[in-house]
Amino acid sequence: MTCQYCDALKAKEWVVYEDDTAAVMLHKSPAMPGHLLVMPREHFTIMEQTPDAVVRKLAALANKASTSLLQVLGASGTNVIIENGTGAEQQIPHLSINIIPRVEGDGLSFQWQPKKLSDEQMGLAELQLKEQTKSLGVEPERKEPIRLDDNKAAGETVKKSDYMTKQLRRVP
Ligand SMILES: [Zn+2]
Numbered sequence: 109m110t111c112q113y114c115d116a117l118k119a120k121e122w123v124v125y126e127d128d129t130a131a132v133m134l135h136k137s138p139a140m141p142g143h144l145l146v147m148p149r150e151h152f153t154i155m156e157q158t159p160d161a162v163v164r165k166l167a168a169l170a171n172k173a174s175t176s177l178l179q180v181l182g183a184s185g186t187n188v189i190i191e192n193g194t195g196a197e198q199q200i201p202h203l204s205i206n207i208i209p210r211v212e213g214d215g216l217s218f219q220w221q222p223k224k225l226s227d228e229q230m231g232l233a234e235l236q237l238k239e240q241t242k243s244l245g246v247e248p249e250r251k252e253p254i255r256l257d258d259n260k261a262a263g264e265t266v267k268k269s270d271y272m273t274k275q276l277r278r279v280p
Pocket residue numbers: 111112113114115150151152201202
């Protein structure tokens with residue numbers, strides 16, 4: 109299997125920073141000049157497959173990359189976006205964090221139309237998620253990828269609403 113980001117990492121294409129775990133590169137089809145991608149050097153498709161230590165490293169690097177955009181490019185804000193899984197319209201199956209420099213009036217928009225939910229719908233979501241997430245903060249360190257059924261979220265045959273539900277159900 110070939111992966112566009114693995115290839116770019118190998119070729120050091122537009123890579124502005126790299127270490128043993130992660131790299132920061134310029135996006136080849138940027139939303140704005142200076143649009144950066146922070147990614148693991150090892151091929152992980154989605155966050156859920158990535159060891160916690162690597163996720164922490166990516167988050168720390170994303171923060172530093174964002175700081176650089178504010179300092180060097182004079183951005184007045186950044187959007188930090190992960191397209192996580194095919195249901196989230198992830199195009200390239202290699203986990204990456206987009207850091208997009210923003211200035212007021214730059215014409216980009218990531219706004220969504222808020223859904224109008226009833227109190228009942230909100231209450232149901234709260235109930236489902238509260239139960240499943242109550243032990244999130246005390247879970248042991250995850251070093252191994254989580255086994256997804258048939259690797260659905262990462263693959264081409266994902267049934268859309270499926271994998272997040274599976275993720276939530278994995279909590280004991
Ligand atoms: Zn890859």
